[in-house]
Amino acid sequence: xxxxxxxxxxxxxxxxxxxxxxxxxxxxxxxxxxxxxxxxxxxxxxxxxxxxxxxxxxxxxxxxxxxxxxxxxxxxxxxxxxxxxxxxxxxxxxxxxxxxxxxxxxxxxxxxxxxxxxxxxxxxxxxxxxxxxxxxxxxxxxxxxxxxxxxxxxxxxxxxxxxxxxxxxxxxxxxxxxxxxxxxxxxxxxxxxxxxxxxxxxxxxxxxxxxxxxxxxxxxxxxxxxxxxxxxxxxxxxxxxxxxxxxxxxxxxxxxxxxxxxxxxxxxxxxxxxxxxxxxxxxxxxxxxxxxxxxxxxxxxxxxxxxxxxxxxxxxxxxxxxxxx
Ligand code: UDP
Numbered sequence: 085x086x087x088x089x090x091x092x093x094x095x096x097x098x099x100x101x102x103x104x105x106x107x108x109x110x111x112x113x114x115x116x117x118x119x120x121x122x123x124x125x126x127x128x129x130x131x132x133x134x135x136x137x138x139x140x141x142x143x144x145x146x147x148x149x150x151x152x153x154x155x156x157x158x159x160x161x162x163x164x165x166x167x168x169x170x171x172x173x174x175x176x177x178x179x180x181x182x183x184x185x186x187x188x189x190x191x192x193x194x195x196x197x198x199x200x201x202x203x204x205x206x207x208x209x210x211x212x213x214x215x216x217x218x219x220x221x222x223x224x225x226x227x228x229x230x231x232x233x234x235x236x237x238x239x240x241x242x243x244x245x246x247x248x249x250x251x252x253x254x255x256x257x258x259x260x261x262x263x264x265x266x267x268x269x270x271x272x273x274x275x276x277x278x279x280x281x282x283x284x285x286x287x288x289x290x291x292x293x294x295x296x297x298x299x300x301x302x303x304x305x306x307x308x309x310x311x312x313x314x315x316x317x318x319x320x321x322x323x324x325x326x327x328x329x330x331x332x333x334x335x336x337x338x339x340x341x342x343x344x345x346x347x348x349x350x351x352x353x354x355x356x357x358x359x360x361x362x363x364x365x366x367x368x369x370x371x372x373x374x375x376x377x378x379x380x381x382x383x384x385x386x387x388x389x390x391x392x393x394x395x396x397x398x399x400x401x402x403x404x405x406x407x408x409x
Contacts, residue, residue: 085323087161087203093142095119097160097202099150099193100167102129104272105207105265105309109164110134112313114142121156125149127181128169133272150189151181160200162320165193165245166207172235172361173278179237186241187248194252194260203259205320206249208327210266210368211239220335220369223264223327233363246327253325261319266331266370270309270390271397275406280304284342285398288351298360300339305369307332308390311383318379331370332383348391 087094096113100106101122106129110120119142122134126147137143148154150167168185169178190206197204213221214229229239246262253260269281276282287294307330315330336344342355375381 085321090159090161092159093117093119094161095121095159096162096164097121097123097156097196098164098166099123099189100129100165100207102126102131102134102145103166103170104133104270104274105268105312106166107133107272108270108309108313109166109316110137110143112317114140116317118142120144121146121160123148123150123154124167127178128174128274128277130274150192151184152192154192154196156196156200160197160202162203162205163193163197163200164205164207164320165190168207168241169238171277171279175238176234179234182237183241186238186245190245190248194248194258198252198256198258203261203320204249204252205261205263205316206245208246208262208264209238209242210264210329210331210370211235212243212246212264212327213368214239215363215365216367219367220333220371221329222371223329223374230363234361235363250325260325261322262325262327263316263319264327264329265312266307266329266368267304268307268309268312268331270394273394275398275401280338280341281306281345281394282398284345285349285395286402288346288349288353289398289402291351291353293356294342294346294353295358296339296342296355297358297364299357300342301337302360302364303335303337303367303369304341305332305335306341306387306390307383308385308393311385315375315379315381318381322379324378328374328378329370329372330375330381331372333369333372334387335369344387345391348388348395
């Protein structure tokens with residue numbers, strides 16, 4: 085569903101725009117000829133992700149917390165709510181902020197979209213499925229989430245965010261979209277965010293032991309960021325208000341993934357095992373039948389290609405002596 089014609093450039097607000105995915109979205113919208121307002125409180129975002137955009141007339145950065153009252157002057161055609169801590173280590177360190185940005189932040193972002201008559205897109209997550217009892221996960225599966233475990237702060241905030249988004253759609257007739265994002269990787273992931281890929285790559289590059297949690301038989305399915313951004317772009321332009329999975333269905337065990345990263349880096353790091361975090365999902369794989377059908381979308385970037393591009397980024401960061409855990 086295309087946007088109504090306007091006699092100016094279209095304008096999007098991207099919350100969390102200085103984060104990993106948010107900054108790739110800023111790039112995409114600018115490349116499509118939109119103006120972008122990027123909002124971030126920089127607790128997990130990083131100005132280096134958007135430094136190449138500063139000074140552009142069509143780009144504006146607002147250092148602001150989306151859980152407070154947010155004001156954006158001028159028109160907005162789309163609001164994309166991507167602000168949130170997004171790694172299991174972040175949830176442990178920032179549990180209240182994680183809950184607040186998913187709940188209060190979503191409410192503020194929805195309120196702003198309504199005031200501006202803008203289309204709203206929520207970054208939701210495969211974590212809505214928790215430790216899934218249905219495999220692969222289809223959008224009509226309601227999930228198996230532990231509300232009071234350490235990951236509950238993220239899972240429940242995002243489930244609330246979905247409910248709030250649907251309420252604005254049904255009650256206020258706001259145009260809304262919900263993307264359920266599965267594991268995604270690529271340049272601009274934080275080196276020290278503790279997720280599998282940044283952990284494995286920086287360990288391999290520094291010749292340190294690669295830490296696989298548990299026996300490594302748990303599975304994930306990794307999607308390259310450019311594929312994800314394409315799916316989000318299509319979803320925003322579609323007519324689909326109900327949650328839509330976007331991710332790569334290519335599933336593998338974490339041990340296989342660790343070996344793949346080690347092989348690609350040419351590292352001699354040994355693989356060591358550490359305790360499995362509480363409530364770590366045993367399996368995860370998106371059913372993307374709906375995205376294929378409704379959006380004509382599927383991932384295109386093979387794992388080896390995506391990993392090589394990511395490796396180049398991590399090599400540069402580590403060579404510059406930038407932060408590693
Ligand atoms: N993992 C691991 N070693 C690490 C970091 C993560 O074995 O240093 C595992 C983690 O336990 C999980 C999988 O890799 O099973 C993916 O973890 P990540 O934190 O990337 O995201 P999740 O999919 O759990 O949200």
